Amino acid sequence: MPEPLYDLVITGATVLTGAPDNRTIADAVIGISAGRLALIAPAEAGAAPPRARRTLHLPGRVITPGFTNIHTHANLSMVRGVAEDLGFAPAYTPGIPQGHMVTPDEAYAIARLGALEALLFGSTLINDTFVHPEVVTPAMAEIGLRVWSCGRIHDVDFSGVSVGRWEHVDAIGDVTLQSALDLAARYEGKSNGRIGVQLAAHAPDTCSTPFLRRIAQAARDTGLRVTTHLSQSKVEVARIRERDGKSPPELLEEVGLLNERLLAAHCIHVSEGDIARIGRAGIHVAHIAKGNATGATIAPTHKLRAAGAKLTLGTDNMHADMVETMRWALAVGRIQVGAVTEDWQPSTVFEMATLGGARAMGLEDQIGSLEIGKRADLVAFDFRRPHLTPATNPLGNLVHVAHGRDVELVIVDGDVVVEGGAPTKVDEAAIRRDAEAAIAALWTRARAG
Numbered sequence: 182m183p184e185p186l187y188d189l190v191i192t193g194a195t196v197l198t199g200a201p202d203n204r205t206i207a208d209a210v211i212g213i214s215a216g217r218l219a220l221i222a223p224a225e226a227g228a229a230p231p232r233a234r235r236t237l238h239l240p241g242r243v244i245t246p247g248f249t250n251i252h253t254h255a256n257l258s259m260v261r262g263v264a265e266d267l268g269f270a271p272a273y274t275p276g277i278p279q280g281h282m283v284t285p286d287e288a289y290a291i292a293r294l295g296a297l298e299a300l301l302f303g304s305t306l307i308n309d310t311f312v313h314p315e316v317v318t319p320a321m322a323e324i325g326l327r328v329w330s331c332g333r334i335h336d337v338d339f340s341g342v343s344v345g346r347w348e349h350v351d352a353i354g355d356v357t358l359q360s361a362l363d364l365a366a367r368y369e370g371k372s373n374g375r376i377g378v379q380l381a382a383h384a385p386d387t388c389s390t391p392f393l394r395r396i397a398q399a400a401r402d403t404g405l406r407v408t409t410h411l412s413q414s415k416v417e418v419a420r421i422r423e424r425d426g427k428s429p430p431e432l433l434e435e436v437g438l439l440n441e442r443l444l445a446a447h448c449i450h451v452s453e454g455d456i457a458r459i460g461r462a463g464i465h466v467a468h469i470a471k472g473n474a475t476g477a478t479i480a481p482t483h484k485l486r487a488a489g490a491k492l493t494l495g496t497d498n499m500h501a502d503m504v505e506t507m508r509w510a511l512a513v514g515r516i517q518v519g520a521v522t523e524d525w526q527p528s529t530v531f532e533m534a535t536l537g538g539a540r541a542m543g544l545e546d547q548i549g550s551l552e553i554g555k556r557a558d559l560v561a562f563d564f565r566r567p568h569l570t571p572a573t574n575p576l577g578n579l580v581h582v583a584h585g586r587d588v589e590l591v592i593v594d595g596d597v598v599v600e601g602g603a604p605t606k607v608d609e610a611a612i613r614r615d616a617e618a619a620i621a622a623l624w625t626r627a628r629a630g
Contacts, residue, residue: 216595247305249538252495255295294616302585325598460488465541502585
């Protein structure tokens with residue numbers, strides 16, 4: 182029987198499989214066929230590599246599953262280096278570029294910059310929400326990664342939120358919800374399954390209670406999952422208490438959104454009762470470790486996990502380095518309990534960044550770990566660098582001292598989309614140039630009032 186011919190074989194690297202058994206393979210052989218992992222095994226001493234159309238020999242590299250970055254706003258790179266120091270999310274802050282100001286052409290240019298940044302840092306899937314998704318969804322997918330996308334679903338008039346005016350308009354809700362449903366009808370499952378949609382209910386305070394019920398019904402009717410911001414600020418909590426007499430998690434439970442198909446970002450300002458309610462529902466919490474800490478807040482991750490919530494990681498806005506996010510998640514988790522514990526280790530946050538995120542997307546049988554039969558989504562880090570030497574514990578090195586800029590190779594669906602640290606499908610310089618011009622125009626308009 183002839184030896185199989187793989188599309189791509191990778192040899193010489195150490196592999197962190199991310200599988201439930203946390204298996205690590207030194208000097209591994211990986212074989213990829215038809216976009217899937219067909220071989221993962223230790224190299225046999227003296228054996229020739231398997232036959233392949235292309236072979237990459239990568240000694241000194243560490244290969245991981247692609248990161249599942251499950252809460253991003255690629256367009257918010259437009260406020261990078263500014264919004265981090267304001268104390269509030271951009272949508273709630275006057276005087277800076279906001280979503281309702283962005284034109285379709287600007288959204289196209291800026292989203293491609295954010296998606297490229299995420300890909301170069303090793304994210305093979307992003308779950309992105311913002312504006313003009315009908316334009317940015319295919320534009321981001323063309324860069325080579327998996328893109329789950331949706332426009333902000335809300336019925337508040339965002340032009341008033343930053344100045345404290347909360348006006349809910351039925352017509353706005355009609356447009357934003359229908360836009361999301363149209364997006365799903367057009368793009369769900371396209372590009373060989375690399376594009377998908379989650380219904381992005383913006384937040385409890387930017388959606389009226391009747392509108393939240395409509396979103397919950399739409400999710401049931403379509404089978405789509407829902408992503409939202411939950412208990413992200415004291416403003417949100419106070420607004421919902423005043424409007425509905427409840428906490429945000431209580432409200433979502435009442436309208437039928439608090440369940441195992443919900444992906445909720447932040448979950449910072451939660452009471453003990455809220456934590457218990459979130460845990461019972463088994464929701465997926467998108468822990469934004471760095472972004473929250475930058476804003477002087479920490480989500481109670483240990484309590485949420487103990488209650489039954491499923492923890493994942495996202496970069497949110499301003500940066501897209503999932504390695505840095507893992508490091509912050511590890512550190513702030515230890516600060517919360519005041520100790521280094523056996524149940525909060527590099528393996529904990531690595532799982533949150535890979536297989537945990539895949540579960541939140543309903544894709545754990547396809548991605549999130551390097552196992553035979555799964556889609557070939559993987560990242561190679563160059564460990565031949567002083568700060569990653571010695572690699573006594575590759576996973577420890579990855580979480581404690583690596584950076585997204587150590588990524589050398591990214592493969593999505595068996596396709597090499599980053600090689601030598603550079604994208605293979607797009608012109609990086611052109612993307613940066615176009616995004617800079619779009620962002621400059623936005624800032625000019627924002628400063629003019």
